[in-house]
Amino acid sequence: MGNYKVEVLIENKPKLRDPEGETIHKELLLKGGYNMVKEVRTGKMIRIVLEAENGLEAENLVRKLCDELRIYNPLVSSLRIKLVEAS
């Protein structure tokens, strides 16, 4: 058993709009002169430290808890889970 740090990234599914990202893009970045910016997407990041047998189990556990406890709505958002640290 060890401690693992896992990051969860929740964002709107790629085909769905992200009005917050669009607003930052249009109202802040383009108006601020950063014309090279082509797209902005926002999301929510959750960092979880948990105890698990190994990295894979840590990731699976995090996916399970996100699904079970409805931390995101699978119909609207996509979930990316990434192991960032093992100790």
Next chain:
Amino acid sequence: METLRLKLSLTDEEIRKLSEMLGREPNTLELLMVDAEWSEHCSYKSSKPLLKGFLTEGERVILGPGYDAGVLDLGNSYILTIHIESHNHPSAIDPYGGAATGIGGVVRDILSMGTRPIALLDVLRFGRIDKSNHSKWLFKNVIKGIADYGNCIGVPTIAGEIEFDECFERNCLVDVVCLGLGKRENLTLSLAQDEGDSIILVGGRTGRDGIKGASFASKTLADEEDRSVVQIPDPFTKKLLIEATLEAVATGRVKGLKDLGGGGLSCALSEVADKGNSGLIINLDKIPLREEDMNEIEIMLSESQERMLFVVEKGYEYEIGKIFEKYGLNFSVIGKVCKDGYLNLKNKERLVSRIPVKILANAPIIYRESKEPPLKEFENIEKPSLDLDWNKVLKRLLSNPSIASKAWVYEQYDHEVGVRTVIKPGFSDASVLRIPHGKFIAVKADGNSKHCNLDPYNGSAGILSEACRNVICVGAEPMAFVDHMQFGDPGNPEVFWYFSQAVKGMADYSKHLNIPCVGGKVSFYNEDEVTKKAIKPSPIACVIGLIEREEQIKRIEANYNDSIFLLGITKDEMGGSEYYEFIHNLVGGLCPKVNFEFDKTLFKALKEAIKKDLVKSLHDLSKGGLAIALAELCIFNNRGIKVNLDSLPRKTNRVDEILFSESHSRFLIIPRKGRIKELKNLFEEKGIPFVRIGKVYGEELDIFFQGRNLIKLGLDDLLKPYHESIPKIMGDLE
């Protein structure tokens, strides 16, 4: 073709009729447009004949049902607009986005009359949050969706109503009412009349979201595949759209306005042409798209949010376009008004569809079969034992989420933005808003699914009566109402019977009391996708009242030694009561009946009493009956009450019925000091029962009846269950 047909809501008979009317076979695009337009959601094909029973005209009514919103005359050239919408199915699968886009939709309806949205109300129905995690998840996210969206666009949520019942476990109801304020000269209708006027599409780009949404709402919630219909709310664009629209309307060059909601462009275009008895030529290649490879069907049926259709006087496109440009909104002249009565759709000069707008916008009426369910057997049930600790019962009822404080909900809303709110949610029976020229409006929405389940006629009439009583409680005179009828599958004869009875009950009441209906919605196919059971019938009424002078505004005020009177008669009417259903899990008994004639006399008398300033405070008796109303009086004022119910006007002697019956048309009244005699005379002359039952006294609620001290509870014992119930259930309080 076969797979397409499976996806349609249209019946084979309707497809046959369509071909007959067209004199040819429709192409796929046309079939899908008609599918959306002829859905229950857009066409009211099952409900139209029944809805004609409502009173729709009145002294203050400028426009009744049939437009994007009802319009009322406030005097001094000001108008008030009101509309109700639901977003039940989208909220059941995506509570956050579904509820938010529900507000987005109703706000656009108000905007499309050329008026500024000034307030929102929401009427919500969920499963038992005290028992189900799924309902808790829906509840939490619907509230968050409403709060985030409403707060972002700067429109306060000023009132609402929430009920919890197992039947809403997987089919929650999310109704939103929006009020708008404007000048009469800026009133804009949703029609395209004059040849040559330009059709301009403004706001969000057209994308693939929500495609088939209108037909989706007209089917029961089904499989996973249907779930690509979620719509993404965009309050940032909405705020710009509100300001740009109002600025454009003020130029006087906008001749028609229509919001894009269910059925997308297809519905909006055919409806403006139908109302204006005109035709349209639309160039699909001029529509700003979010994704390049969208086909004609997707373009016409997309339900992308935050779009408005403008009919602009020929020659002023540039001037109006400048306004949209200033706000950074996308816009495009997509076509023009013609006179041929057809919706002509072109794609790069190629005609892809030409269909008469009258056919598209007017679905053939369906006359549904109706069959009365065996409700009589529910009337004679064995009444529960009277050997109970009434203190415990009252505490449990106060913690019932349908009765307990909803502060957890409305504290998430910004209810004061716009500085119009005079009485905030949770402090009175209705909310009060300031309007120009020193006047005020009161507004309240009500529903009671449990009553309607046992007796849809009286339950539905009772809802309108209760909403009227609630606005009277703050000193207003009921002016008009909007309704929303929510039921299961209308193809089920018993469901349709419920629907027709509920419409009839509310319509009869509206005619008898002379309170016009200025708009409404019908939502069918609300049923549980697992149990296949329809929701309990859920009509809703939202009443608007007018208060002419500030001094007439009433609050629930009680000071020490104030006398407390009860107005009205308490009867054995426990059917659908919170006491039977929440405490005993008992469905049955006699549903409360409204006496139309009594209400008429009563409302007149109350109007006079308020005008003459004979009344200090009024509180309506509703869910939980007399005991809950007394407890609320204690809770709102943080003072005790001592009452003796021996002389209570009643037609029952059972303790439970006296305490918890939900008989209609009863009020707790605190008369103005020194005016008691006058008030008594006023009611007595009109034969209205009105007796003193006690006074504001001490630090506890003390209820005596025939020598027994039925209830004796300290303020803390009342406050705790009432205030802590919902926060505890939601895990915000240990």
